Amino acid sequence: GAGVSQSPSNKVTEKGKDVELRCDPISGHTALYWYRQSLGQGLEFLIYFQGNSAPDKSGLPSDRFSAERTGGSVSTLTIQRTQQEDSAVYLCASSFLDRGLGETQYFGPGTRLLVL
Amino acid sequence: AQSVAQPEDQVNVAEGNPLTVKCTYSVSGNPYLFWYVQYPNRGLQFLLKYITGDNLVKGSYGFEAEFNKSQTSFHLKKPSALVSDSALYFCAVTSTGANNLFFGTGTRLTVIP
Numbered sequence A: 001g002a003g004v005s006q007s008p009s010n011k012v013t014e015k016g017k018d019v020e021l022r023c024d025p026i027s028g029h030t031a032l033y034w035y036r037q038s039l040g041q042g043l044e045f046l047i048y049f050q051g052n053s054a055p056d057k058s059g060l061p062s063d064r065f066s067a068e069r070t071g072g073s074v075s076t077l078t079i080q081r082t083q084q085e086d087s088a089v090y091l092c093a094s095s096f097l098d099r100g101l102g103e104t105q106y107f108g109p110g111t112r113l114l115v116l
Numbered sequence B: 001a002q003s004v005a006q007p008e009d010q011v012n013v014a015e016g017n018p019l020t021v022k023c024t025y026s027v028s029g030n031p032y033l034f035w036y037v038q039y040p041n042r043g044l045q046f047l048l049k050y051i052t053g054d055n056l057v058k059g060s061y062g063f064e065a066e067f068n069k070s071q072t073s074f075h076l077k078k079p080s081a082l083v084s085d086s087a088l089y090f091c092a093v094t095s096t097g098a099n100n101l102f103f104g105t106g107t108r109l110t111v112i113p
Helices: none
Strands: A005-007 A010-013 A019-024 A031-037 A043-050 A051-055 A067-068 A075-079 A088-095 A111-115 B004-007 B011-015 B019-020 B024-026 B033-036 B044-048 B054-056 B063-067 B073-078 B087-095 B107-112
Touching: A005 A088, A010 A019, A019 A088, A019 A111, A031 A075, A043 A067, A043 A075, A051 A067, B004 B087, B011 B019, B011 B044, B019 B107, B024 B073, B033 B063, B033 B073, B044 B054, B044 B063, B073 B087
Parallel strands: A010 A111, B011 B107
Antiparallel strands: A005 A019, A019 A075, A031 A043, A031 A088, A043 A051, A067 A075, A088 A111, B004 B024, B019 B073, B033 B044, B033 B087, B054 B063, B063 B073, B087 B107
């Protein structure tokens, strides 16, 4: 079956602009995660969805970052007033159970964001 | 708090030789451990995981990992390396009460022909 898909694959924007990143999880997966991978860093957790609700937003680095999930499926990560330090690869993952504990997370190919 | 350490940024190994990529972890409860591999311009691919049971876990592409509770380690191993194994490898952990995976900073494996 189809894996996790993300769009766009690459995004170049100017500092101060807003961007939207999209994630299509594997069909039937109830849990959805956003991570950020900066150059030379590991993956940094941003936000977790259980269905359409986000019980854990603890990883969002600032109030410029927000995310939503509709219909228990597609999720959008929005970054407002982008800054150069937002440049990174944004990865989305999904898994079957409501909680990721012990359940494998499957990752999309990522969106590479470059803020000029 | 949960954390993962991958002490080696880079591992080089000759093709056909055994390889080991090291990982140690720290969790406040029972650990659930994962290895992922990332090829250039690709997302992370799941290799294997330890949840409970046998300490030796076998995964995709001939990889295996051994869970060692006393040493809090989960090293990734393969008996005979292939050039196509060259990639970036990430160890990750989660535990009771956590909603996400905690990742190490990754180890770049280069298999030399």
